[in-house]
Amino acid sequence: MVSPERPQQRPDAPHATLPEAAAPSDGGPIELGGLRSVGKAATVAGPAPTDAEAGVDPGSIYAQVGGEPTFRRLVAAFYAQVAEDPIMRPMYPEQDLGPAEDRLRLFLIQYFGGPTTYSQERGHPRLRMRHIPFAIDSAARDAWLRHMRLALDEVQLPPMYEAMMWDYFERAATAMVNTAG
Numbered sequence: 001m002v003s004p005e006r007p008q009q010r011p012d013a014p015h016a017t018l019p020e021a022a023a024p025s026d027g028g029p030i031e032l033g034g035l036r037s038v039g040k041a042a043t044v045a046g047p048a049p050t051d052a053e054a055g056v057d058p059g060s061i062y063a064q065v066g067g068e069p070t071f072r073r074l075v076a077a078f079y080a081q082v083a084e085d086p087i088m089r090p091m092y093p094e095q096d097l098g099p100a101e102d103r104l105r106l107f108l109i110q111y112f113g114g115p116t117t118y119s120q121e122r123g124h125p126r127l128r129m130r131h132i133p134f135a136i137d138s139a140a141r142d143a144w145l146r147h148m149r150l151a152l153d154e155v156q157l158p159p160m161y162e163a164m165m166w167d168y169f170e171r172a173a174t175a176m177v178n179t180a181g
């Protein structure tokens, strides 16, 4: 069971509650900002935690198919097609598809057993609700699935995991349909 990492509480750090006004603003020897970051600097400035550090189950689909780089390739291949799709492309509110690509990648990583960054950043997925603003009919579902099918073919996963992921995609895409036609 992977539980989201909770921010470290430092009950022994009275400086953390000091009002900003109390901080020397002239770069004096005691800097509040510096004190605040004690014990956290490594987390903030250091490299992203490894999957093992993030508590990822090595038996998860996420780990078994190659972790983050695999999901990055899968979702990039998917979005390269969305960018050219006459039904799907106009649905995206943002001109830049990059942020939407990031959201889908983080969601799929979380869903298939990887780090839970998606929910830490976006909250509960509530996917169907998040898709209500877009009129998704069966043609849109078919387009989504066609792009994901080709993206899966491109990344070439072990057949068993590919089948499990495809099964999920078919069910999820059908569940997202909210408009007749």
Ligand code: HEM
Pocket (backbone or CB within 6 Å): 088, 091, 092, 093, 094, 099, 100, 103, 104, 107, 122, 127, 130, 131, 134, 136, 140, 141, 142, 144, 169, 172, 173, 174, 176, 177
């Ligand atoms: C069935 C056809 C689908 C269509 C036409 C569609 C279209 C869209 C659109 C237009 C957005 C908004 C872009 C944005 O993030 O700003 C979006 C968001 C998203 N979609 Fe889909 N989608 C479909 C199915 C799915 C499926 C099957 C999944 C998951 C397996 C999915 C996962 C997501 C996620 C994670 C987001 C971002 C949600 C958020 O955090 O705001 N979508 N989708």
